Amino acid sequence: MPEPLFQRVALIGIGLIGSSIARVVREENLAREIVISTRSPQTLARAEELGLGDRYEADAAVAVEGADLVVLGIPVGASEAVAKWIAPSLKKGAILTDVGSTKASVVAQIAPHVPKGVHFIPGHPIAGTEHSGPDAGFATLFQNRWCILTPLPGTNPEALEKLSAFWRACGSNVDTMDPQHHDLVLAIVSHLPHLIAYNIVGTADDLETVTKSEVIKYSASGFRDFTRLAASDPTMWRDVCLHNKDAILEMLARFSEDLAALQRAIRWGDGQALFDLFTRTRGIRRSIIEAGQETAAPDFGRHKA
Amino acid sequence: MPEPLFQRVALIGIGLIGSSIARVVREENLAREIVISTRSPQTLARAEELGLGDRYEADAAVAVEGADLVVLGIPVGASEAVAKWIAPSLKKGAILTDVGSTKASVVAQIAPHVPKGVHFIPGHPIAGTEHSGPDAGFATLFQNRWCILTPLPGTNPEALEKLSAFWRACGSNVDTMDPQHHDLVLAIVSHLPHLIAYNIVGTADDLETVTKSEVIKYSASGFRDFTRLAASDPTMWRDVCLHNKDAILEMLARFSEDLAALQRAIRWGDGQALFDLFTRTRGIRRSIIEAGQETAAPDFGRHKA
Ligand SMILES: NC(=O)c1ccc[n+]([C@@H]2O[C@H](COP(=O)([O-])OP(=O)(O)OC[C@H]3O[C@@H](n4cnc5c(N)ncnc54)[C@H](OP(=O)(O)O)[C@@H]3O)[C@@H](O)[C@H]2O)c1
Ligand SMILES: NC(=O)c1ccc[n+]([C@@H]2O[C@H](COP(=O)([O-])OP(=O)(O)OC[C@H]3O[C@@H](n4cnc5c(N)ncnc54)[C@H](OP(=O)(O)O)[C@@H]3O)[C@@H](O)[C@H]2O)c1
Known part of the structure; x- marks a missing residue:
C-alpha cells in the first residue's frame, strides 16, 4: 500500500461535502487519521455512528491540532468565525482549504486570520446533490467532476500540487483560477x-x-x-x-x-425568433453529455424504458 | 384474451408520443389493427422498419378510413390543416382525439371541421421526454402519469368513457377539465x-x-x-x-x-427573506415525490451512490 498523502486530515463540518470527503479519504487511504468536528453534538454523534472518522472533537481548535490538511465544509457565511477559532491551533506547514461555493468572500473572511507558515488554498468541488448532512454523502461524489482551486498570489507551489493531488485522488479534475x-x-x-x-x-x-x-x-x-x-x-x-x-x-x-x-x-x-432560440440551446446539452458531465438517457435516466 | 377496445386505431404523426402509443397499443392489445401515417416518407419508412404498425399510409385521409379511434400526434400548429385533410374520411361513430400540449387553440382549429357523428375529444398525456421521433418512444411512457381530456359541452358520455378506458389501459390516470x-x-x-x-x-x-x-x-x-x-x-x-x-x-x-x-x-x-423563500419551496418536491411523480434518489438518480 502506498504511503497516504496526509498524516492527519481534519474535517470541520461534516455535511454532504465533508462526509463525502471523509468517505473517499477512507476508501482511497488518503490519510492515516481522520479527525471530525462539527457545530452540533447531534451531527457529531451521527458522524460517529456512521464511522466516518477516527476521532470526533466538539472543539474545532482541538480537531485541527497537528493536522497537515484542514478542510472547512461549512456554509460560506460561517468562514470567518471558524477561521478565527481554529487559526491559533493550526500546525506550521499545514494546508488549510475549504469547499465553499463562493470564493472572493471566503478569501476575505479567512486570509487575514491565517498564521504565517500555514498554506491557505481556497477550493470548490463542482459536485453535489440536493441533500444535506452526514448521511447524504458518498465516496463517489467527486468522481469525474471538476474541482476549482483559487490560490492567492505567492502560494507555495508544492502545497498547491499536494492539494491538487488530493482532489485527483478523490476522482476529480483540478482547475485553478482567481477567486473573482x-x-x-x-x-x-x-x-x-x-x-x-x-x-x-x-x-x-x-x-x-x-x-x-x-x-x-x-x-x-x-x-x-x-x-x-x-x-x-x-x-x-x-x-x-x-x-x-x-x-x-x-x-x-x-x-x-x-x-x-x-x-x-x-x-x-415571432415564430422565427422562438424557433431560433429553441434550436440554439440544444447544442449545449450535447456538449455537456460529450464532456461526460451529464447522462444521455432521456429524463435524466428516471425512466426505465 | 379479452376483446381489444378498438378495431382499428389510426395514428397521424408517429413521433415520441405517437410511437409510444403504437407500442403500448401493441403490448396491451388495445386494437386489432394499427394504421400509421406521417408527413414525411422518411419517418413513415422508419416507423415500418421499427414495426410500429400493421399498415402505413402516406395519405392521412386513407389512414383514417374505417378507424374507430384516430389520434393526432403532431405539433399543435398543424392541427387545422390535418383536420381539414382527414375530416371527410372519418367514420361515423369514430373517436377523434389529439395529444397536443395546448387545448383551446386545438379545439378552435379542429372542431369546425369535425363531421356530425364523429366524437371529437381533445386530450393531452402529461408525459414526455426531451427526445423526438419514432425511435424515442416507449410503451411505458404513460405509466403512472396523468392524461387530461378536455371534452366539449355535449360530448357523448360513452365515447368519453371509452377514451378514458383507453388511457387507463395505457397506464395513465385520467382527469377532465375545460380547455381554458x-x-x-x-x-x-x-x-x-x-x-x-x-x-x-x-x-x-x-x-x-x-x-x-x-x-x-x-x-x-x-x-x-x-x-x-x-x-x-x-x-x-x-x-x-x-x-x-x-x-x-x-x-x-x-x-x-x-x-x-x-x-x-x-x-x-435581506437574508431572512431569502431563507424563507428557500425553505418554502422544499415542501413541493416532497409532495411530488409522495405523489409518485418524481424519484427521491439524489440528482434524479444520475448518481450510483
Ligand atoms: N451541497 C452542495 O451541492 C455543495 C456543492 C459544492 C460546495 N458546497 C459548499 O460546501 C459547504 C458545505 O455544504 P454541505 O452541502 O456539505 O452542507 P450541509 O450538508 O448542510 O452541512 C453543513 C455543515 O456545516 C456545519 N455548519 C452549519 N452552519 C454552521 C455555522 N454557522 N458554523 C459552523 N458550522 C456550521 C453543519 O454543522 P451542524 O450540522 O453540526 O450544525 C454541517 O456540519 C458550503 O459552503 C457549500 O457552499 C456545497
Ligand atoms: N414531447 C413531449 O414531451 C410531449 C408531451 C405531451 C404532448 N406532446 C404533444 O404531442 C404532439 C407530438 O409531439 P412529439 O413529441 O411526439 O413530436 P415529434 O416526436 O417531433 O413528432 C412529430 C410528428 O408530427 C409530424 N409533423 C411535424 N410537423 C408536421 C406538420 N406540419 N404537419 C403534419 N405532421 C407534422 C412529424 O412528421 P414527420 O416526422 O413525418 O415530419 C412526426 O410524425 C405535439 O402536439 C406536442 O405538443 C409532446
Whole structure:
C-alpha cells in the first residue's frame, strides 16, 4: 500500500461535502487519521455512528491540532468565525482549504486570520446533490467532476500540487483560477440556476388560479425538474446570495433582459425568433453529455424504458 | 384474451408520443389493427422498419378510413390543416382525439371541421421526454402519469368513457377539465419551465465574461438540469408559445414580478427573506415525490451512490 498523502486530515463540518470527503479519504487511504468536528453534538454523534472518522472533537481548535490538511465544509457565511477559532491551533506547514461555493468572500473572511507558515488554498468541488448532512454523502461524489482551486498570489507551489493531488485522488479534475473569475463563472452555472428554480417554484406555489394539487399531479411535464434545485439547503443558498451578490445581480440582469426579449417574441407571435432560440440551446446539452458531465438517457435516466 | 377496445386505431404523426402509443397499443392489445401515417416518407419508412404498425399510409385521409379511434400526434400548429385533410374520411361513430400540449387553440382549429357523428375529444398525456421521433418512444411512457381530456359541452358520455378506458389501459390516470383551465395549468407546470430553461441556456451561451467551455465543464453545479428541457423539440415549443400566448404571458409576468422581489432581497442583503423563500419551496418536491411523480434518489438518480 502506498504511503497516504496526509498524516492527519481534519474535517470541520461534516455535511454532504465533508462526509463525502471523509468517505473517499477512507476508501482511497488518503490519510492515516481522520479527525471530525462539527457545530452540533447531534451531527457529531451521527458522524460517529456512521464511522466516518477516527476521532470526533466538539472543539474545532482541538480537531485541527497537528493536522497537515484542514478542510472547512461549512456554509460560506460561517468562514470567518471558524477561521478565527481554529487559526491559533493550526500546525506550521499545514494546508488549510475549504469547499465553499463562493470564493472572493471566503478569501476575505479567512486570509487575514491565517498564521504565517500555514498554506491557505481556497477550493470548490463542482459536485453535489440536493441533500444535506452526514448521511447524504458518498465516496463517489467527486468522481469525474471538476474541482476549482483559487490560490492567492505567492502560494507555495508544492502545497498547491499536494492539494491538487488530493482532489485527483478523490476522482476529480483540478482547475485553478482567481477567486473573482470563479465567482462570475459559478454565478451563471450554479447560482442563477438555483435562484431561478427557487423563484419558479415560489411562483407556482403562490397562484390562485391553479391549485397546488394540480401543480403536483402534472409536474412531470417540466416543473419537477426545477424542484430538485429548489429543494437544496436554505442556509447554504442564503449565504451564497449574500456572499456573491455582485456577480449574481449581474447574471440576473442579463437573464431578465433576455427574458424580456423572449416575452416580446411571444407577444408579437415571432415564430422565427422562438424557433431560433429553441434550436440554439440544444447544442449545449450535447456538449455537456460529450464532456461526460451529464447522462444521455432521456429524463435524466428516471425512466426505465 | 379479452376483446381489444378498438378495431382499428389510426395514428397521424408517429413521433415520441405517437410511437409510444403504437407500442403500448401493441403490448396491451388495445386494437386489432394499427394504421400509421406521417408527413414525411422518411419517418413513415422508419416507423415500418421499427414495426410500429400493421399498415402505413402516406395519405392521412386513407389512414383514417374505417378507424374507430384516430389520434393526432403532431405539433399543435398543424392541427387545422390535418383536420381539414382527414375530416371527410372519418367514420361515423369514430373517436377523434389529439395529444397536443395546448387545448383551446386545438379545439378552435379542429372542431369546425369535425363531421356530425364523429366524437371529437381533445386530450393531452402529461408525459414526455426531451427526445423526438419514432425511435424515442416507449410503451411505458404513460405509466403512472396523468392524461387530461378536455371534452366539449355535449360530448357523448360513452365515447368519453371509452377514451378514458383507453388511457387507463395505457397506464395513465385520467382527469377532465375545460380547455381554458388546461392551458392555464400547463402554462405554469410545463410551458413556463421550458421557456425559463431555454432562456437561461441562451443567456449562458451569450456571455462574453464566461466561456462556453467553462459553462460545460462546471455544469454539474446546477446548470445542466436546465439543459434537458432546453433540448426539447424547437417546432413543438414554437407552436406551444404561439398557441398558448395569453396564459404564458400571464405566468411570465408573475414569474418576473417574483424575480424582481428576489433580486431586491439579494441587493439589500435581506437574508431572512431569502431563507424563507428557500425553505418554502422544499415542501413541493416532497409532495411530488409522495405523489409518485418524481424519484427521491439524489440528482434524479444520475448518481450510483
Ligand atoms: N451541497 C452542495 O451541492 C455543495 C456543492 C459544492 C460546495 N458546497 C459548499 O460546501 C459547504 C458545505 O455544504 P454541505 O452541502 O456539505 O452542507 P450541509 O450538508 O448542510 O452541512 C453543513 C455543515 O456545516 C456545519 N455548519 C452549519 N452552519 C454552521 C455555522 N454557522 N458554523 C459552523 N458550522 C456550521 C453543519 O454543522 P451542524 O450540522 O453540526 O450544525 C454541517 O456540519 C458550503 O459552503 C457549500 O457552499 C456545497
Ligand atoms: N414531447 C413531449 O414531451 C410531449 C408531451 C405531451 C404532448 N406532446 C404533444 O404531442 C404532439 C407530438 O409531439 P412529439 O413529441 O411526439 O413530436 P415529434 O416526436 O417531433 O413528432 C412529430 C410528428 O408530427 C409530424 N409533423 C411535424 N410537423 C408536421 C406538420 N406540419 N404537419 C403534419 N405532421 C407534422 C412529424 O412528421 P414527420 O416526422 O413525418 O415530419 C412526426 O410524425 C405535439 O402536439 C406536442 O405538443 C409532446
